[in-house]
Amino acid sequence: MSEVNKEGTKKTIGTIVSDLTRPIKNHKGFTIWILFLLTVMGVGMMAYVDQLANGLGVTAMRDYISWGLYISSFIFFIATALVGMLISAVLGLIGIKWITPIARIAEMIALGFAMWAGLIIIFDMGRPDRALNLFIHGRLQSPILWDVTVVTTYIAISVLLYLLPLIPDMPFLKKAMTDQAKWKQKIYKILSFGFEGRPEQYKSIKKLIRILAILIIPVALAIHTVTSWLFAMTPRIGWDSTIFGPYYVTGAFVAGGAAVMIAMFVLSRNYNLKDYITDFHFDKMGKLLVLLMLVYFYFNINEYIVPGYKMKAGDDHHILGLFTGHYAKMFWTVQLGGMIIPIILLLFRRMRKPLPSLFIGIAVIIGAFFKRYIITIPTLVHPHLPIQNVPEEFHSYWPNAWEWAITMMAIAGAVLIITILAKLFPIMPIWEVAHEEGITNEEMNKYVKES
Amino acid sequence: MTYLNKIKIFVLVFMFILFTSSINAQWNIPADAKNKKPPIDPTHTLVKTGKDLYKSNCASCHGTPGQGNNIAAIGATDLGTADYQHSHSSGQTFFQVEQGNGGMPSFREKFSSDEKWCLIFYIKSFDKDFEISGEELKEQKADLRLSLVEKIRTVKAYATTKDKSGKEIPLEGAEVQFFIKRMFGNMQIGELVPTDNKGMASIKIPENIPGDEEGKLNLLVKFKDTDTYGKVIKSKTIKWGSKLKIVNITDKREMWGSLHRVPLWVLFSYFGMTIGVWLVIGYVVFQIIRLKKL
Known part of the structure; x- marks a missing residue:
């Protein structure tokens, strides 16, 4: 028995397969949940159709504040998606064992959010029919083109990193899911890619996972660094910062870590997998999150104290606007509720139990969402040239119902992808969990073959 | 000196001139100066000399006589008006040219006495009653x-x-x-x-x-x-000038250039990294497809 499950008894491959495939077969409440997500998306779609028909004028964005909720949500989505790289690549490569049952959850989150991040950019376009021009006339010198490139690349690697550990699970699924719909079995057959548990196949899969795990680290760093460069490469007050890259990356790990924590709770409770995702995992995840948040806190200190100490002309408006001005309420709520208080709480063992973890995770992720808002909008309110002779509505910004509806559609869409993946495939790699339990490949092959 | 300081000084000088010219609006001219007569008789040639002097020394403030394009704000009057002509004797104008006052500089040293009188003749030539002797200058097309x-x-x-x-x-x-x-x-x-x-x-x-x-x-x-x-x-x-070479900054390979003028290091880094990563992705996909044969 490894460190994964200290309290439990040794599991056989049969119990592991039935434990992990049972939730896939059980549809209680699933339809209602899907209907709920589809309703949210339907409302968002209506708003988007209206936006398509009448233009971006239906949003609250105007000439000066032209990056609103969509772009701040885009950063949030990219940020959340980055956790896949942290958990399955960084921690996996350095041989940390407790991530085995949550690595695929992190990868699902990465996939869902990365895919919708790309779509949010489309939502922010007034003429999405011209999106192709970005590739035809895009300049290689522009961070926007780099961003499009790395987002696409990251999605591709994330798909593969989700798919690869799934392949050795397929023989188990084919065996366990014979009572399921034909199309599902067909998917399992196709996605097995002829995997039959041969040692060479295991060796190849492990090698490929390792290659991708190494490859995704620079790509993931690139995706969020480039996202930060969309801001930092401009001389705008509040964005003109040299630490924006690492500031975004660490912030991303915090958002993703919180998302994983929430998903761990929801999935382990809903799928009755408390034996697999135990208090031990929540404790570890809580410790990881507190470490990530401390690093992020350090970058926050640098990002705000350094210009705040100097108060250069221009910077002073921005900083004071955040500290004591128009954005003070949101700023301090986000910094305290989404970072400082969770850090303090997570230092206590009792707060790293599943239920407190869930609430802390929710606080952190809401904080992370509005932190992106705080990064994006206040800068736009202070252009270098004064805002003059424009209608009153151009001076300030608060997202309106259309933007909220469309953003909610994106969030629901990302959750929908996670839900569908969690309904089609086990949320943990059966073969890796089995390896953790000391079950050999031969035993697994024997189990698959016996009828 | 900063641009702002220059403006400040300019405004100060301008206000000083306004101030001094307004308090010195009254010329204090001795009676004998008023009655001073020219030692030479005005001829058309002399008026012409005076005109040339006027153009290069006086016109910038006083404008063309009779045209009203003088700069009244600094106290310079239009010397061609009937009003001026009747109230100013030749001697008086001579005195003013020589003396200067407020914004008006003294030309005592700059012009010789004859040159000054030429100037007076030119100014006086705008008076209908002013008689100019000698042959009229002929136009010679x-x-x-x-x-x-x-x-x-x-x-x-x-x-x-x-x-x-x-x-x-x-x-x-x-x-x-x-x-x-x-x-x-x-x-x-x-x-x-x-x-x-x-x-x-x-x-x-x-x-x-x-x-x-x-x-x-x-x-x-x-x-x-x-x-x-x-x-x-x-x-x-x-065609004897030096050729102007217009260097268009967008013609060079620069970050601000068009797509076709992308700096080579950006071009190579972008495609190097992108192609490199996608080759690895392609290799992984290829290996997944090959899995069956293992």
Whole structure:
């Protein structure tokens, strides 16, 4: 028995397969949940159709504040998606064992959010029919083109990193899911890619996972660094910062870590997998999150104290606007509720139990969402040239119902992808969990073959 | 000195001039100065001399007499009005020119006494009752013809006029000015050149005068004395300037350039990284497909 499950008894491959495939077969409440997500998306779609028909004028964005909720949500989505790289690549490569049952959850989150991040950019376009021009006339010198490139690349690697550990699970699924719909079995057959548990196949899969795990680290760093460069490469007050890259990356790990924590709770409770995702995992995840948040806190200190100490002309408006001005309420709520208080709480063992973890995770992720808002909008309110002779509505910004509806559609869409993946495939790699339990490949092959 | 400081000083000087000119609006002119008479009699030639002096020394503030284009704000009056003419004797104006007051500088040292009187004659010539003796200056309509000597970069201007029978004859002794047209005015080349007995005035165009992309310059030639010879301006395009090289910053490979002018290091880093990563992705996909055969 490894460190994964200290309290439990040794599991056989049969119990592991039935434990992990049972939730896939059980549809209680699933339809209602899907209907709920589809309703949210339907409302968002209506708003988007209206936006398509009448233009971006239906949003609250105007000439000066032209990056609103969509772009701040885009950063949030990219940020959340980055956790896949942290958990399955960084921690996996350095041989940390407790991530085995949550690595695929992190990868699902990465996939869902990365895919919708790309779509949010489309939502922010007034003429999405011209999106192709970005590739035809895009300049290689522009961070926007780099961003499009790395987002696409990251999605591709994330798909593969989700798919690869799934392949050795397929023989188990084919065996366990014979009572399921034909199309599902067909998917399992196709996605097995002829995997039959041969040692060479295991060796190849492990090698490929390792290659991708190494490859995704620079790509993931690139995706969020480039996202930060969309801001930092401009001389705008509040964005003109040299630490924006690492500031975004660490912030991303915090958002993703919180998302994983929430998903761990929801999935382990809903799928009755408390034996697999135990208090031990929540404790570890809580410790990881507190470490990530401390690093992020350090970058926050640098990002705000350094210009705040100097108060250069221009910077002073921005900083004071955040500290004591128009954005003070949101700023301090986000910094305290989404970072400082969770850090303090997570230092206590009792707060790293599943239920407190869930609430802390929710606080952190809401904080992370509005932190992106705080990064994006206040800068736009202070252009270098004064805002003059424009209608009153151009001076300030608060997202309106259309933007909220469309953003909610994106969030629901990302959750929908996670839900569908969690309904089609086990949320943990059966073969890796089995390896953790000391079950050999031969035993697994024997189990698959016996009828 | 910063731009702002310059403006400040300019405003201060301007206000000082306004102030001093307003408090000194009253000229204190002694009676004997008022009655001072010119030692020479006004002739048309002298009036002409006065006009030339006026143009280069007085017109910038007082404007053209009678036209009302004087700068009243600094206290400079229009010297051509009947009002001025009747209230100012020749001696009085002479005194004012010599003395200066407030914004008006003293010309005591600058002009000789005769020059000053010429100036007074010119100003007084706007008074209908002012009598000018001597022969009236005759207009002598003249014309200019230009020819270029490429080898020695020389422009020859031939001045001609017509004799009584209407026959064209060379004009001798007329002063000719040569200019190169620039964006905000004309740049004079060399000094005034009087025409010789063949009516010719010539000048060498210096090297390295910036021209357009082909080195073209726009040459203007005219008589100095437009009153006599008329406003004859002849222009010619000459190719003796240095060629202007327009360096368009977007023509270079720079970060701000177009897609086709992308800096090579950006090009290679972008495609190097992108192709490198996608090759690995392609390899992984290929290996997944090959899995069956293992």
